Amino acid sequence: MVEPEFNLAAFNCPHCGAYAQMHWQGVSLYSNSEHEPDINISTCHVCDKLALWDYATGWKMVYPQKVTSSLPHPDMPEVLKKDFEEARQVAPISPRAACALLRLVIQKLLIELGEKGKNIDNDIQSLVDKGLSPRIQRALDVVRVTGNNAVHPGELDEKDIQTVSSSLFGLVNLIIDSAISTDKKLNAMYENLPKGALEGIANRESKSEKAKK
Numbered sequence: 001m002v003e004p005e006f007n008l009a010a011f012n013c014p015h016c017g018a019y020a021q022m023h024w025q026g027v028s029l030y031s032n033s034e035h036e037p038d039i040n041i042s043t044c045h046v047c048d049k050l051a052l053w054d055y056a057t058g059w060k061m062v063y064p065q066k067v068t069s070s071l072p073h074p075d076m077p078e079v080l081k082k083d084f085e086e087a088r089q090v091a092p093i094s095p096r097a098a099c100a101l102l103r104l105v106i107q108k109l110l111i112e113l114g115e116k117g118k119n120i121d122n123d124i125q126s127l128v129d130k131g132l133s134p135r136i137q138r139a140l141d142v143v144r145v146t147g148n149n150a151v152h153p154g155e156l157d158e159k160d161i162q163t164v165s166s167s168l169f170g171l172v173n174l175i176i177d178s179a180i181s182t183d184k185k186l187n188a189m190y191e192n193l194p195k196g197a198l199e200g201i202a203n204r205e206s207k208s209e210k211a212k213k
Contacts, residue, residue: 004061095161139171147168
């Protein structure tokens, strides 16, 4: 992947993601045509969308905002992706808002995992009672507490909020991987066992249930 860079002939478009040729055009904010451009515009030859580069920032891209947060996990349920993507887009402007949105992602994930989704703390405890890994319980609580604190002034240090926000994206993906992907992979491997082996396991479980009664 080639990151967007000022005056580069081609890079991965910040809009469509395609590696594409860029058309560059300088724009002066003054009427004097001899004045150096204040703004440069790069236009993607694939999607035809533009990016703005500002002289005052040392020719950094000021639109669209550069998004560096983790992409959503491939197994992330669709119902969570909209909020996760919104958190990614808003993170460079308001990391506090990103933290709050990621808390919402966790709340919706708990519903996907069979919980009520009304009280995150209670839902996490319910999963712990059902055998949830302590590692994932801690990850869930980090996102829960950080998301809560992000909307309350003084609860999070302004110097740390950007770093904390960036870390939460990876943490949400870790939770998805453990809570959804691992079971998905195990179930797929189990279903691919020979028919005779599956029948033997079913027979063993049936005997075990009878013995309990």
